[in-house]
Amino acid sequence: MENENPQTDVIATLVEQEGLEHIDLSQVGAIAPEILSTIPHEIAIKYKVIPFSREKDTVLLTMANPFDIFAEEAIRAATHSRLKLHFTPEDQIDEWLGKLYLQNYIPDYDESLEENHEQDGLNANVLNIDVLEEESDDAPAIKYVNKILANAIQERASDIHIEPQEKSLTVRFRIDGVLRDVATAPKQFQPGIIARIKILSSLDIAERRLPQDGRCKIKIFGRDIDLRVSTLPAIFGEKVVLRILDKDLHSLNIADLGLEPDLQEKFKRDLKRPNGLILVTGPTGSGKTTSLYSALNYVNVRDKNIITIEDPIEYQLKGINQVQAKPEIDFTFSVGLRAILRQDPDIIMVGEIRDLETAQIAMRASLTGHLVFSTLHTNDSVRTIMRLIDMGIDRYLICGSLRLVLAQRLVRRICFHCSESYKINPAILKGFVEDPDYYTNYEFWRGKGCLHCGDTGYWGRVAVFEFFSLDNTIRSMIWDGATNDMIKEKAENCGMETLFKNGLKKVIAGITTIDEIIPLATDFL
DSSP: OOOSOHHHHHHHHHHHHHTOOBOOGGGTOOOOHHHHTTSOHHHHHHHTEEEEEEETTEEEEEESOTTOHHHHHHHHHHHOSEEEEEEOOHHHHHHHHHHHTSTTOSOSOOHHHHHHHHHHTOOTTSOOHHHHHHHHTSHHHHHHHHHHHHHHHHTTOSEEEEEEOSSEEEEEEEETTEEEEEEEEEGGGHHHHHHHHHHHTTOOTTOOSSOEEEEEEEEETTEEEEEEEEEEEETTEEEEEEEEEOGGGSOOOGGGSOOOHHHHHHHHHHHTSSSEEEEEEOSTTSSHHHHHHHHHHHHOOTTOOEEEEESSOOSOOTTOEEEEOBGGGTBOHHHHHHHHHTTOOSEEEESOOOSHHHHHHHHHHHHTTOEEEEEEOOSSSTHHHHHHHHHTOOHHHHHHHEEEEEEEEEEEEEOTTTEEEEOOOGGGGBTTBSOGGGGGGSOEEEEOOOTTTTTSSEEEEEEEEEEEEOOHHHHHHHHTTOOHHHHHHHHHHTTOOOHHHHHHHHHHTTSSOHHHHHHHHHTTO
16 A cells, blocks of 8 residues: 655665664653653644753654754753753654643643632522623633643543533542542632533533533544443533544544454354344443444445434434434424435434334334344343343244344453463452363463553553344244243354453453453452
8 A cells, every 4th residue: 555644764764874763752761850841842743852861962853854954953942951852753753742742731720720710709509691701702711621632532432421520629630430530629619610512512502400411522632433422410510421432543443343253253244244233232331332323434335224222323424314313392203203214215324212102113014024233222132132022022022023132241451561471379250160270271361551641551442242133043032922031042052252352362362351241240240
């Protein structure tokens, strides 16, 4: 494949010819704040440069392009020091600029901001619309919210939590499924932040007694980001949660879901069928939407009419007709699904099966020549059968329409930079596998914790799957009233891998840790 950026090849050639030393920032260790402060962060980000050490009057720095004379002059003028240049690839420089300069991009608070707010005499418990509007448009409030958003994007956060406390405001990010405290602000700063976020997402800044939901788009670091915003009145003020929808972080390609090659082929085979119901199950935040969108992308061809009804529409997909459900005006999934069936669809996606009526319409649509996708909240794939029966769905309808149930969870990946191998204590696996001693033959992996992963030992997440395909034997068992345990035992005997077993394969492959998958087994003991 032709290199999209020829300059990269030129720089690499010059680096080799000049004999410049390559610096792997993951091996440098912690960089002291006084070293980082030698170069203003604006210059560091603009010219993609990171100082990492100092030798007397010489600053040691590494750059994506050490041959940029304008960058060198700007850095020399800013540092008033001699420079020793090294080379680091641009992608690693970008990553570490975010880690080093933007990790502290949100100050705990700026004293000048506190002074400004005290002068205004604004009481966080007293609503003053004029002051709130002024605060939300005030440069400090805008700057602070922008910094929160910038830092969250750099840290790969999926959610931002802004939580009022009695005497302060706490900011937390959910990163790889885990909430982390990142900053605090003074109580006086609370109204400006909340009002600014409300204005961005077209919410009513005067309404503080009722929950509100909104959304907005922002462009940051050259990327288009969707934000879903939710406010909730709490004892010390409104708690705000922003869900970050960054399509650049989520590949909508089946090959990138994490399915093993054999499961991937089975999934594609079912997606090519002309009709039937395919369900993706799991709790909130388990990656169901990404799996559904990946499936839609796979079947998205010009000769197919694909229509979705969602609440909310998380990503816009080219070539697919996406409809937003609006329960507040009685435009529910069931109402929308009926309308979709009059639009001559080939493939339908329903965001979630929430009630009996939606389930019945979706299943009957799959029996009349449509391929239907949807989601359901169940702990594992087999329990989907009993969930549908409990909702009031007839067994004959399940047997005739349901083709595949894909249950999934997200587990954290081991950090590549600090992974280490170890021998497992077989006692940990007792009760989860038949022969725990068998696994002493394998090398297990874990992350020690490093600057790259914030000392967590993890970086990113990967999905584990349970692939439950209904064949004639399973359908006969459903028809005859078999229990959940009977169906699960039969499915496993026919080759179905449970979530725990699929996760264990990823542990042995060095992708995740045993600590991440043990909960997948304890859910069902």
